[in-house]
Amino acid sequence: MFKIWIIAQRELQSFFDSLMAYILLVLFLGFSGLFTWLYGADVFISRQTSLRSFFSIAYWTLFFFIPALTMKSLAEERKTGTIELLLTKAVTDRQVILGKFLSIVMLIAIALVFTLPYYLTVASIGPIDHGATLLGYVGLLLMSATYISLGIYTSSLTNNQIVAFLLSIFIGLLFHLVFDVLAANFTGIVGELLATLSLSTHFESISRGVMDSKDLVYFISFITLCLFLAEISLAKRNVIK
Amino acid sequence: MDIRIENLSRRYDRQVAVDGISFEVKKGEILGFLGPNGAGKTTTMKMITSYISIGEGSIFIDNKPISEHAEDLKKSIGYLPENNPLYHDMQVIDYLEFCAALQGVPNNKITERVKKMVQDCGLNAEKHKTIGELSKGYRQRVGLAQAMIHDPAILILDEPTTGLDPNQIVEIRKLIRELGKEKTVILSTHILPEVEATCDRILIINKGKIVANGTAEDLRSQASGQEITKIKIEDADRQQAIDALTALDTVDQVLPLQGDDLRLEVISRKGKSSRRALFSLCASKGWILTEVIPVETKLEDVFRSLTMN
Structure with a gap:
């Protein structure tokens, strides 16, 4: 656990050193702020004291930002060869992957913490459903963790960051949108299966303020599977064909 | 460890x-x-x-x-x-x-x-x-x-x-x-x-x-096992010197080197050294030895001979 923390700390530091973290924070807060307060179906037009408009904006902005953060995690280390130096230290492949995963989750958590003034502002305008808002944040964090694990997996497949980015967006889009759209077009077991696979179904049910164990199982198994696949693809260097 | x-x-x-x-x-x-x-x-x-x-x-x-x-x-x-x-x-x-x-x-x-x-x-x-x-x-x-x-x-x-x-x-x-x-x-x-x-x-x-x-x-x-010495002799007839040196029983081969001076490469038989004999020979004939250079096999040569094939 200690080793994971050391790796996560270094990764987080490098996001701040390379300006990546600042760019993400400015863009994320800029976009979500614009759409929550000033433009489109914002808080004043919907005339509801809730953060639903923020959550639906963040649902999309995070979807595009996360692959940009995860794309270099393993791809660049493989390209520059630093992965060799890292893995010959007294750490396991798993610790390296979990450390990288944790660092990006922390970065997203930091971004979400900066939106707490939104919550305080809306709460001061009128009565707000505290439970639903809190769960909305939990939902965003779970969704982010899911795409982070996916991004780390795609980053483990290639030496090319752009390929990792596009692959992550492509696979992510299936769960983010496509399965949901398809589910509406099918009935019966296929429709249900697609709805279950769709990440948006689970995200919406959480952000409505209902935390079902089914949703939690979905996110946790998605994350576990992706991180496990990433570990396998890192271990491929050991395979003798 | x-x-x-x-x-x-x-x-x-x-x-x-x-x-x-x-x-x-x-x-x-x-x-x-x-x-x-x-x-x-x-x-x-x-x-x-x-x-x-x-x-x-x-x-x-x-x-x-x-x-x-x-x-x-x-x-x-x-x-x-x-x-x-x-x-x-x-x-x-x-x-x-x-x-x-x-x-x-x-x-x-x-x-x-x-x-x-x-x-x-x-x-x-x-x-x-x-x-x-x-x-x-x-x-x-x-x-x-x-x-x-x-x-x-x-x-x-x-x-x-x-x-x-x-x-x-x-x-x-x-x-x-x-x-x-x-x-x-x-x-x-x-x-x-x-x-x-x-x-x-x-x-x-x-x-x-x-x-x-x-x-x-x-x-x-x-890699080699044979001693190689480069020498330069003055005041001697070229052919005479080569013949006399080849006749030494520790010497395997004498190769004349390029140039006008009498420069020779003396290769000894395996495991033998002919440097003392060389000196005595030249001394007895009154030839002047002005250069004696022991040639060491370089590691480069060893490396090349072992890895080129």
């Missing part, structure tokens, strides 16, 4: 990179790993450091097989990979602290170890720069510093002096020799004088197989 390698093999797809090699390195010994490009040096080093899995055979460190104790044994190995990959966006000192923490140096010792490494590797003026700003030689020093940060019992260095200037090379060699007194060191290189200057023992590997194993002296005598 001692390293023992038994029948080690490794393939990449169909290509055999390492083919059944066995050797041992003891504590306090510096082993020079030589071989042409693609001979399997780096692959062997990657297996010793547990970066890639062992194909066949086994590697033991202090009689423990590394395939079973990798996590434990990694702590006692310091590794400088080929091309010295580093995080270019990190500061030297932060990077060394990161490596120390990963290698399990206790928190209260980290600053002290980093300080020592910065001093030993001559990084004091550069310690607050980001690694990307450093010249190649300084990066190489950072690479060495990170390999030694946790004071490992074993050092595996893949071409440690590439990119260093001659002064730095001398310093680094000195450092390695000092370290080698109490550690087990394996270093690979293309630079033959480097092996002679630093290593106690040389291992030449070609196409995945060991072709020579011994000290520089051993290898030289193995």
Whole structure:
């Protein structure tokens, strides 16, 4: 656990050193702020004291930002060869992957913490459903963790960051949108299966303020599977064909 | 800690990179790993450091097989990979602290170890720069510093002096020799004088197989075994001199060298020395010997003869 923390700390530091973290924070807060307060179906037009408009904006902005953060995690280390130096230290492949995963989750958590003034502002305008808002944040964090694990997996497949980015967006889009759209077009077991696979179904049910164990199982198994696949693809260097 | 390698093999797809090699390195010994490009040096080093899995055979460190104790044994190995990959966006000192923490140096010792490494590797003026700003030689020093940060019992260095200037090379060699007194060191290189200057023992590997194993002296005598002397004689008739020299019973062959002066290359019979006889002959005939140059077989020649076929 200690080793994971050391790796996560270094990764987080490098996001701040390379300006990546600042760019993400400015863009994320800029976009979500614009759409929550000033433009489109914002808080004043919907005339509801809730953060639903923020959550639906963040649902999309995070979807595009996360692959940009995860794309270099393993791809660049493989390209520059630093992965060799890292893995010959007294750490396991798993610790390296979990450390990288944790660092990006922390970065997203930091971004979400900066939106707490939104919550305080809306709460001061009128009565707000505290439970639903809190769960909305939990939902965003779970969704982010899911795409982070996916991004780390795609980053483990290639030496090319752009390929990792596009692959992550492509696979992510299936769960983010496509399965949901398809589910509406099918009935019966296929429709249900697609709805279950769709990440948006689970995200919406959480952000409505209902935390079902089914949703939690979905996110946790998605994350576990992706991180496990990433570990396998890192271990491929050991395979003798 | 001692390293023992038994029948080690490794393939990449169909290509055999390492083919059944066995050797041992003891504590306090510096082993020079030589071989042409693609001979399997780096692959062997990657297996010793547990970066890639062992194909066949086994590697033991202090009689423990590394395939079973990798996590434990990694702590006692310091590794400088080929091309010295580093995080270019990190500061030297932060990077060394990161490596120390990963290698399990206790928190209260980290600053002290980093300080020592910065001093030993001559990084004091550069310690607050980001690694990307450093010249190649300084990066190489950072690479060495990170390999030694946790004071490992074993050092595996893949071409440690590439990119260093001659002064730095001398310093680094000195450092390695000092370290080698109490550690087990394996270093690979293309630079033959480097092996002679630093290593106690040389291992030449070609196409995945060991072709020579011994000290520089051993290898030289193995390779030629015949004494060669270049001489210059004045006040003598060319043909007469050649005939008289060839007639000596220790001399195998006399080859005249190019030029107007009487310069000859005298090759002795295997295991014999003809230098004394040469001198006596010239003295008795009244010829003046103005040059006697013993020709040593160069390690380069040994290397070439073993790896070219």
